[in-house]
Amino acid sequence: MDFEETAAETSFREEARNWLTANVPSEAEMAGMSGIERAQYWQKRKSDAGWACIRWAKEFGGRDANAIENVILGQEEAKLDLPETGYYFAIGQGMAAPTLMSWADKAAQERFLPRLASGEDVWCQLFSEPAGGSDLAALRTKAERDGDDWVINGQKIWTSGAHYSDFGILVVRTDPTVAKHAGLTYFYVDMKSPGIETKPIRQISGDARFNEVYFTDVRIPDSQRMGNVGQGWQVALTTLMNERASIGSGGGGVKFDVLKKLAESVNIGDRPAIEDSAVRAKLASWYVEEAGLKYTSFRTLSAISKGANPGPENSIGKLVGARKTQDMASFAIDLLEQQGIVRDAAFDEQFGALFQDTYMAIPGLRIAGGTDEIMANIIAERVLGLPQEPRSDKGIPFNEVPTGN
Amino acid sequence: MNFEFSDEQNLLRDQARGFLDDNCSPAVVRGVLDGQEAWASGLWKKIVEMGWTATVIPEEFGGLGLTHLELVVIAEELGRCAAPVPFSSSVYLATEAILAAGSQAQKEHWLPKLAAGEVIGCLGYAEAAGQTTAKSLQAKVTGGKLTGHKTVVADAQIAQLMVVAAASDSGDGASLYLVQLDDPGVVIDEVITLDPTRPHAGVTFNGANAELLGGEGHGWTQLEALLDRAAVLLAWEQLGGSEACLEMAKNYAMGRYAFGRAIASYQAIKHKLADMYVKNTLARSNAYFGAWALSTDAAELPLAAATARVGSTQAYYFSSKENIQTHGGMGYTWEFDCQFYYRRSKLLAVNIGSETLWQEKLLRAAERANAA
Incomplete structure (x- = not known):
């Protein structure tokens, strides 16, 4: 056990830091660019210099770097004010790419992976449906074979970035006469295909990061299938495991250090809140959770660098992180007292609207990629080995399963 | 960076678990709980033979000269079986105190005896309900003689040697002393505690011989x-x-059926056990960092230690109470072993200061780290 860096790791950190600081795009050179344009501009520069998706093989646009080096790069990036890329590329690079690596043929890998690494192609995930949320495999969008093509009809929902994505990963029902999980098949689809229509969904935060995506007689060549017909659930699990690993703790800025700074700058009675023992006890408990998550991710890294796949234990990061961040943002607003409700970045020089924006964003994170309750089920069933609840749809042909509203 | 135990340390864990499975079954813990013996002296002899008491003591003082990474592996296994032995008092407290603050002569005299289990050590500093501080200490040494009272000292009645914190007129307001418990000036009165599987006593000093351990007036810092x-x-x-x-x-929930199925299949139970797993996993990760900081004497030790301590205290309290809950009525019976852990979790939650105290230590350490 050694939490210190090796000489090689330190030298890698210096190399990464030097390249990053020398190549941070200036505001002037990005003037007039939209968020996604900035992301693609920066990602392309990283990719050209070999700093994009560094864990991937060189032939796919990566650097053949190890898991620890990837974390070091992330730590150095976090110290700089860089264009936001994760928001646009996390699904493509973090979920579609590992699925392509495991399930697509060599030609598809060579075609798509380098363009994913460079940010030239943006991908979205077309899994959830109005009738298939926590029970994802209950999805109904159907695909029917027609010659060398499949014809897709149905509706997907909660699709981040569908409106600007080039491709999507898609799970559909190819056989409604067999049991739920057995009738699914996995494809990738060109989002510019005729018959695809996207409609934004407005969230309680005021943003519209998700979409409904409608499929009307959309044709997908059979060559874009990943895995066998009927193997879609197994392929989807590859994607979902990586989703849970990549969503991580989420919640960004509301961390122990920020909350401590707030507690130093506001009063309880006539003294700084940081001197209040109840505040200190809360801060300490959050520090323990934050550190626990950090060192848990370090231990996962050790396992991954020895060849293990990200397992169901990765569900912890999102489960603990999202709840913790919600509580911390809520407590920060309390510390601000009456002014806590103000959600105007210009109103508070030090913190902007960080706590209020987080408070409104976090309910979504507790649901996205598997609700807290589904995460707890995954831990209970897949890590601890507890039995599933009896399922009323087990072994019944999908088209005979009772449906509600 | 490497966040795993070595193969040798993992082997030690397997050996320790196997040894304790054989020698510290629930029947051994129950024997002490039921008062058939005051403590598991037979188990202690075997632990000494395994060399565990000698783990981190240097070879020149009769020890094995291993690191604290080996010691934490043993600690986890002792905790797993709620071993009714004075290991924490003698090894984590008395031995560590002498290793850190002892003179060459004190080390030469005491460490080989502690390593060989000929002497059991303990630590006494608390004097009243609530937190004890350097300022509140009443026990006092004058002319080498200690007078005063320590209210609840783990293992005092089975130990031979006690590290005592007493008031000092100089420095930080305290000094540490070594006191031999067979001294005629020492009176030991057993106290009844929440956890009868670990003996505790009040200790009164009526002019007992006390030998300074470490610097006069540096006692609180050392403590x-x-x-x-x-x-x-x-x-x-x-x-x-x-x-x-x-x-x-988990084992109980898998085997216990209600309404025609294992209670482990109900989400109310699954989520409870998932919460235990999450708390344990986070506590383990913090304990890893603490173990590394301890084994390397890293500058981060105070923060790492407080983080590990708070995390484990919270996890153990949660798991021990929800274990009883998962067992239902049977978990509340004397016949079942759930009580071992419910008792022990509370003992270990306060024995070197409560969660509240360690949360405050954590925050102070974080503030110092920021200031540095």
Whole structure:
């Protein structure tokens, strides 16, 4: 056990830091660019210099770097004010790419992976449906074979970035006469295909990061299938495991250090809140959770660098992180007292609207990629080995399963 | 960076678990709980033979010269079986105190005896309900003679040697002393505690001989540093107990049927056990960092120790109470073993200071780290 860096790791950190600081795009050179344009501009520069998706093989646009080096790069990036890329590329690079690596043929890998690494192609995930949320495999969008093509009809929902994505990963029902999980098949689809229509969904935060995506007689060549017909659930699990690993703790800025700074700058009675023992006890408990998550991710890294796949234990990061961040943002607003409700970045020089924006964003994170309750089920069933609840749809042909509203 | 135990350390864990499975079954713990013996002296002899009491003592003082990474592996296993032995008192506290502050002569005299289990050590500093501080200490040494009273000292009635914190007129307001418990000036009165599987006593000093340990007037600083080290070791012991609770709850829930199916298949139970797993996993990760900081004497030790301590205390409390809950009525019976962990979790939660005290230590350490 050694939490210190090796000489090689330190030298890698210096190399990464030097390249990053020398190549941070200036505001002037990005003037007039939209968020996604900035992301693609920066990602392309990283990719050209070999700093994009560094864990991937060189032939796919990566650097053949190890898991620890990837974390070091992330730590150095976090110290700089860089264009936001994760928001646009996390699904493509973090979920579609590992699925392509495991399930697509060599030609598809060579075609798509380098363009994913460079940010030239943006991908979205077309899994959830109005009738298939926590029970994802209950999805109904159907695909029917027609010659060398499949014809897709149905509706997907909660699709981040569908409106600007080039491709999507898609799970559909190819056989409604067999049991739920057995009738699914996995494809990738060109989002510019005729018959695809996207409609934004407005969230309680005021943003519209998700979409409904409608499929009307959309044709997908059979060559874009990943895995066998009927193997879609197994392929989807590859994607979902990586989703849970990549969503991580989420919640960004509301961390122990920020909350401590707030507690130093506001009063309880006539003294700084940081001197209040109840505040200190809360801060300490959050520090323990934050550190626990950090060192848990370090231990996962050790396992991954020895060849293990990200397992169901990765569900912890999102489960603990999202709840913790919600509580911390809520407590920060309390510390601000009456002014806590103000959600105007210009109103508070030090913190902007960080706590209020987080408070409104976090309910979504507790649901996205598997609700807290589904995460707890995954831990209970897949890590601890507890039995599933009896399922009323087990072994019944999908088209005979009772449906509600 | 490498965040795993070595193959040798993992082997030691397997050996320790196998040894304790054979020698520290629930029947051994129950024997002490039921008062058939005051403590598991037979188990202690075997632990000494295994060399565990000698783990971190240097070879020149009769020890094995291993690191604290080996010691935390043993601590976790002792916690897992709620071993009714004075290991924490003698090894994490008395031995560590002498290793850190002892003179060459004190080390030469005491460490070989502690390593060989000929002497059991303990630590006394608390004097009243609520937190004891350097300022509040009443016990006092004058002319080498100690007078005063320590209210609840773990293992005092089976130990031969006690490290005592007493008031000092100089420095930080305290000094540490070594007191031999067979001194005629020492009176030991057993106290009844929440956890009868570990003996505790009130100790009164009526002019007992006391030998200074470390610097006069540096006692409180030394004590804080000692408790930081012990906090990591106890965090591992607490973690072991918490893991045992999860294992017990899981096994019971898998075998217990209600409404025609295993209660482990109900989400109310599954989510409870998932919560235990999450708390244990986070506690383990913090305990890893604490173990590393302890084994390398890293500058981060005070923060790492407090983090590990708070995390393990919270996890063990949660797991031990929810283990009883998962067992339902049977978990509340004397016949079932759930009580071992419910008792022990509370003992270990306060024995070197409560969660509240360690949360405050954590925040102070974080503030110092920021200021540095």
